[in-house]
Amino acid sequence: MNYNNLLDLSQSLIDGVLFGSIYALIGIGFTLIFGVMNKINLSYAAASVAAAYVSLLIVQTAPPALVYVAAALVGGVLGALVYLICFHLLPLNKPLATLMSTVGMLLLIDEAIVHITAGMPQNYPAMFVGANIDIGPLSLRSDLLFVFGFGCLVMIGLTLLLKRTRLGLATRAVSQQPVAAQLCGMSITGTNMSTFVIAGFLGGTAGAMAGAAIGVLSPLLTLPLTVKGLVVTVIGGLGSIPGAIIAGLVVGGAENLFQYLRGVSERDIYVMLLLFAFLVFRPGGLFPPPAGRD
Amino acid sequence: MLSINGLATAYGKIEALKGVSLQAGAGQVTCLLGPNGAGKSTLMLTIAGILKPKAGSIRFENEELVGKSCADIVARGLALVPENRLVFPALTVRENLMAGAYRRRDRAAIRDDIDKMFVRFPRLKERIEQSAGTLSGGEQQMLAVARALMSRPRLLLMDEPSVGLAPLVVAEIFEIIRQLHGEGVSIFLVEQNAHMALKVAHHFYLMEQGLVTFSGNPGEMSGDDVIQRAYLGKRRAA
Numbered sequence A: 001m002n003y004n005n006l007l008d009l010s011q012s013l014i015d016g017v018l019f020g021s022i023y024a025l026i027g028i029g030f031t032l033i034f035g036v037m038n039k040i041n042l043s044y045a046a047a048s049v050a051a052a053y054v055s056l057l058i059v060q061t062a063p064p065a066l067v068y069v070a071a072a073l074v075g076g077v078l079g080a081l082v083y084l085i086c087f088h089l090l091p092l093n094k095p096l097a098t099l100m101s102t103v104g105m106l107l108l109i110d111e112a113i114v115h116i117t118a119g120m121p122q123n124y125p126a127m128f129v130g131a132n133i134d135i136g137p138l139s140l141r142s143d144l145l146f147v148f149g150f151g152c153l154v155m156i157g158l159t160l161l162l163k164r165t166r167l168g169l170a171t172r173a174v175s176q177q178p179v180a181a182q183l184c185g186m187s188i189t190g191t192n193m194s195t196f197v198i199a200g201f202l203g204g205t206a207g208a209m210a211g212a213a214i215g216v217l218s219p220l221l222t223l224p225l226t227v228k229g230l231v232v233t234v235i236g237g238l239g240s241i242p243g244a245i246i247a248g249l250v251v252g253g254a255e256n257l258f259q260y261l262r263g264v265s266e267r268d269i270y271v272m273l274l275l276f277a278f279l280v281f282r283p284g285g286l287f288p289p290p291a292g293r294d
Numbered sequence B: 001m002l003s004i005n006g007l008a009t010a011y012g013k014i015e016a017l018k019g020v021s022l023q024a025g026a027g028q029v030t031c032l033l034g035p036n037g038a039g040k041s042t043l044m045l046t047i048a049g050i051l052k053p054k055a056g057s058i059r060f061e062n063e064e065l066v067g068k069s070c071a072d073i074v075a076r077g078l079a080l081v082p083e084n085r086l087v088f089p090a091l092t093v094r095e096n097l098m099a100g101a102y103r104r105r106d107r108a109a110i111r112d113d114i115d116k117m118f119v120r121f122p123r124l125k126e127r128i129e130q131s132a133g134t135l136s137g138g139e140q141q142m143l144a145v146a147r148a149l150m151s152r153p154r155l156l157l158m159d160e161p162s163v164g165l166a167p168l169v170v171a172e173i174f175e176i177i178r179q180l181h182g183e184g185v186s187i188f189l190v191e192q193n194a195h196m197a198l199k200v201a202h203h204f205y206l207m208e209q210g211l212v213t214f215s216g217n218p219g220e221m222s223g224d225d226v227i228q229r230a231y232l233g234k235r236r237a238a
């Protein structure tokens, strides 16, 4: 491998890691919801993309940053709706019930997007396009850098929320020991609801950042984001936020490397192999959940 | 202070409580004995509002608790130290205590109370920033008691606080029960360790198969085979 190949390889790795912050956000969302409810919300990534679509409504009048914030807020609203429709109304002791209701929601959201936009990709505003930062022979795409930075800010905000606020204390308490949390006067339903809203904020941000990084929103985004988000959740360790962050960046970087080495058509096969390797050799992920609750 | 009448709680078709009536007096330590599976924990969880009864009433300081949420019940001054402690394993000791004060808004007083807990439980102070899952069984039990006290209860329910602990730690737990009683907290205790319970409790109940089958003070127990039945679950021959 010559010098130029090595450069290209490093460049793809860097771009991939930066884009991986989006996977990290989606992975955190899956993990947060799993933490409090012990359930997977399969409609999550689709709702995240949908939130970005809704934020296009103000794209003519508002600067990009405001569009992203709008996407986050809409994500929160969709999170609340998904909780009420797919979880609150269903029997939680039947694992398949909520799984199927969220699959249904995933398909519904997908179809709604396709119908409303006639399946046509929609331009999405980006920031700092073209102004790249050169580090020696490598260059950091500043639009991706912004996506990465914005994602990191949201993650820091989430960490502060979980560690420093009353709501965060309740979220963590309910996920660790629901009976004791109730004895302390915490409401399980209230905490579930607020966790869906918080996860929705993250998802809306992820949807917006995906749009900003790619330049367009398309219905073709929902499936890969769902799959990559789940892969990240498993590799990171179900329930672990640091795990989801690291796994998100790893999957983003690995995906781009595979694409550089093997081409776009084979890329996802290798991502799945990576997942498979984890499932075989380290099934608990990077940060395995503690064995059983007492 | 606490007056329970005809309380029935079921898990699906399994009737765990079949019409339980008992009282826990103000300023007293009341002890509930009974073999495994008698329904003692079910009673505790029903009083605390985790389980919903099918029938009966629970009056606490002349207010009906049946139908109220856990949050309302703890806010009224009744806290449960649950069976198996149930500390939050990945929260620090301090965060566990903060969780116990979740329904309170008086931040300064909460901070004061945490300091007081560390006077009462000095070993928790050394572990304040440690996650609760790393504590020993005895320390976790102390933490579970401290967490319940953070809601400033007037009646403290405790479900088998001494189970699985070394004798010295058991003695410590009972010392704390005695102290709390001295400070005016009423206590309703589920205990398998009848010999320790005899030293602190003013009134005893025996529960067998979802029913109260004995009620009396320590003196009335000696002439009866209550203690044997509490351990072995044998019903007296009719």
Ligand SMILES: Nc1ncnc2c1ncn2[C@@H]1O[C@H](COP(=O)(O)OP(=O)(O)O)[C@@H](O)[C@H]1O
Binding pocket: B011, B014, B015, B016, B034, B035, B036, B037, B038, B039, B040, B041, B042, B043
């Ligand atoms: N979650 C549950 N689901 C079904 N049955 C239960 C459950 N918890 C307890 N039981 C049953 O209820 C009865 C009383 O249990 P419990 O209140 O735990 O007794 P104790 O605390 O006196 O040992 C037992 O027969 C037990 O098997």
Ligand SMILES: [Mg+2]
Binding pocket: B040, B041, B042, B083, B160
């Ligand atoms: Mg029990």
